[in-house]
Amino acid sequence: MDRVAIVGVGQTKHEARKKESSFSEMVYGAVKMALEDAGIGIDGIDNVITTSNDFWDGRTISSMATGDVSGGPGRNVSCVEGDGTFGAFYGLCRILSGSYGTTLVTAYTKGSESVSHLITNAAFDPIHMRSLGLDMITACALQARRYMTRYGVTEEELALISVKNHGNALANPNAHLGMKVTVEDVMNSKKIADPLKLYDISPISDGACCVILANEERAKEITNRPVWVKGVSFCADAYLLGDRDLSECRALEKAARTAYKMAGIEDPKKEIDVAEVYDAFTYQESLWTEGLGFCGQGEGGKLAASGATAKDGELPVNPSGGLLGAHPAIAAGLIRIVEAARQVRGEAGDMQVEKDVQSALAHGVNGVCGQSHCVWVLGRDGKRG
Amino acid sequence: MSDFWSEAETIVIEGRIKVPYSWQAGETASHYLTQLRDEQKIWGKRCPKCKKVLLPPRKSCPFCFVDTDEWVEISGEGVVEAFTIVRRDTPIQPMKAPFAYALIRLDGADTDLTHVLSEVNLNDIKEGMRVKAVFAENRQGSPLDIAYFKPSDS
Numbered sequence: 001m002d003r004v005a006i007v008g009v010g011q012t013k014h015e016a017r018k019k020e021s022s023f024s025e026m027v028y029g030a031v032k033m034a035l036e037d038a039g040i041g042i043d044g045i046d047n048v049i050t051t052s053n054d055f056w057d058g059r060t061i062s063s064m065a066t067g068d069v070s071g072g073p074g075r076n077v078s079c080v081e082g083d084g085t086f087g088a089f090y091g092l093c094r095i096l097s098g099s100y101g102t103t104l105v106t107a108y109t110k111g112s113e114s115v116s117h118l119i120t121n122a123a124f125d126p127i128h129m130r131s132l133g134l135d136m137i138t139a140c141a142l143q144a145r146r147y148m149t150r151y152g153v154t155e156e157e158l159a160l161i162s163v164k165n166h167g168n169a170l171a172n173p174n175a176h177l178g179m180k181v182t183v184e185d186v187m188n189s190k191k192i193a194d195p196l197k198l199y200d201i202s203p204i205s206d207g208a209c210c211v212i213l214a215n216e217e218r219a220k221e222i223t224n225r226p227v228w229v230k231g232v233s234f235c236a237d238a239y240l241l242g243d244r245d246l247s248e249c250r251a252l253e254k255a256a257r258t259a260y261k262m263a264g265i266e267d268p269k270k271e272i273d274v275a276e277v278y279d280a281f282t283y284q285e286s287l288w289t290e291g292l293g294f295c296g297q298g299e300g301g302k303l304a305a306s307g308a309t310a311k312d313g314e315l316p317v318n319p320s321g322g323l324l325g326a327h328p329a330i331a332a333g334l335i336r337i338v339e340a341a342r343q344v345r346g347e348a349g350d351m352q353v354e355k356d357v358q359s360a361l362a363h364g365v366n367g368v369c370g371q372s373h374c375v376w377v378l379g380r381d382g383k384r385g
Numbered sequence: 386m387s388d389f390w391s392e393a394e395t396i397v398i399e400g401r402i403k404v405p406y407s408w409q410a411g412e413t414a415s416h417y418l419t420q421l422r423d424e425q426k427i428w429g430k431r432c433p434k435c436k437k438v439l440l441p442p443r444k445s446c447p448f449c450f451v452d453t454d455e456w457v458e459i460s461g462e463g464v465v466e467a468f469t470i471v472r473r474d475t476p477i478q479p480m481k482a483p484f485a486y487a488l489i490r491l492d493g494a495d496t497d498l499t500h501v502l503s504e505v506n507l508n509d510i511k512e513g514m515r516v517k518a519v520f521a522e523n524r525q526g527s528p529l530d531i532a533y534f535k536p537s538d539s
Contacts, residue, residue, distance in 0.1 A: 126408045131529050132528065133479050135477075141469035142467050144469075191472040192473055194470040242440070243447055243496050
């Protein structure tokens with residue numbers, strides 16, 4: 001693979017309800033920040049990928065509605081419906097095609113403007129599933145229960161992830177829900193769908209994110225602090241919940257293996273210095289760290305309880321606070337890429353981990369209960385194994 | 386700037402979207418749903434390659450990408466694989482909270498059916514518990530023609 005770098009990143013502050021901006025104005029803010037970060041103008045952008053979801057936006061062809069604020073007119077604009085990591089993957093492929101030197105990728109939602117259980121219920125098959133009234137939370141509660149029962153992962157172990165990520169979010173000026181909570185607070189928080197309690201569940205946020213990718217030649221022109229894409233892959237699993245063993249994440253395992261191979265990583269636990277993973281729920285951080293090979297199957301809860309994933313641990317996970325700190329749907333994965341890139345640059349401010357970051361991992365999810373996963377390995381040098 | 390916004394009026398536009406859809410279930414799901422409605426029978430389909438019996442039945446196997454070819458009648462009884470007790474109400478849930486959703490592995494099937502549990506003490510639900518289908522009286526060719534599952538021994 002030719003070398004591609006992240007040369008500019010931007011994101012809004014993520015919050016419960018952004019009153020000062022419409023959603024295209026929100027995207028405009030993130031795009032301007034990314035251009036400023038890259039030190040280029042919109043004329044330096046060769047093509048645009050918007051990442052959105054028509055149901056969340058309440059309009060069809062939602063991608064085109066944010067084209068103007070992404071420098072769309074006069075350029076090739078295309079859209080990905082799904083998580084921002086998948087939009088960035090498409091943007092990367094467009095550079096690798098040789099047709100474009102730079103791609104600007106945006107992702108956003110305003111969760112405050114619709115009714116989330118109606119939107120996520122609509123993710124289910126209308127013939128066999130939707131009438132059951134499941135939504136993202138109740139479906140993921142089934143997955144949490146299946147996973148915890150199979151491996152004996154405890155609610156207290158998972159509560160530690162809530163304590164860690166909400167605590168980490170206090171250091172993140174863009175987070176929506178930074179707070180100091182104890183395991184007891186999490187255990188006593190309102191029961192929503194057993195075993196999920198309020199503080200196990202990420203908030204519904206408004207926010208936008210933007211990443212600018214460039215090929216090697218352009219990256220070197222644009223910046224002296226490129227963050228290189230060392231490995232990237234995505235993989236999907238079956239659609240219906242009942243077709244999968246929800247206590248496993250085989251699609252993530254495969255995506256991670258492929259990305260690690262590209263990046264020349266043999267032992268992710270030793271070679272990944274920091275990870276930003278898609279913790280829409282506490283159990284998901286635990287399960288995804290298993291799929292990413294940071295620990296064995298069923299050991300994610302113990303990994304968190306050991307302190308290894310704390311900001312000052314051996315393998316910090318979500319020093320930004322992750323999705324538990326802020327969850328604008330669609331943008332959430334792209335934000336993981338931005339936070340991982342900032343760690344690589346050493347520009348993560350109070351979120352910066354203590355160790356030297358040679359390789360950082362970013363992870364996004366699309367679909368219910370982790371149906372598909374996208375894994376990025378980023379680093380200061382683009383060398384691969 | 387932030388002081389300004391704390392006092393400024395912001396306009397909110399209310400949406401009026403209501404978009405009706407009519408989904409064709411297709412031949413495989415139509416057969417499955419008419420059998421639920423008319424015969425109170427549950428049918429899966431077997432994949433000729435991996436031999437898994439898929440429930441709900443599909444025209445093609447999601448694992449092998451081949452046509453499924455054999456209809457297999459599935460028992461109305463099975464085992465709870467996982468469950469959640471729902472504590473909060475939404476207008477789209479089929480029952481008032483608290484109630485339980487479960488992944489149920491019916492005898493003879495190789496995939497789990499997602500459904501609701503009722504006529505059960507919520508505190509007694511456990512993985513491995515045997516449950517059986519209770520059909521709705523007024524059946525309309527829908528997954529909710531199975532009204533819910535209840536413990537087999539009740």
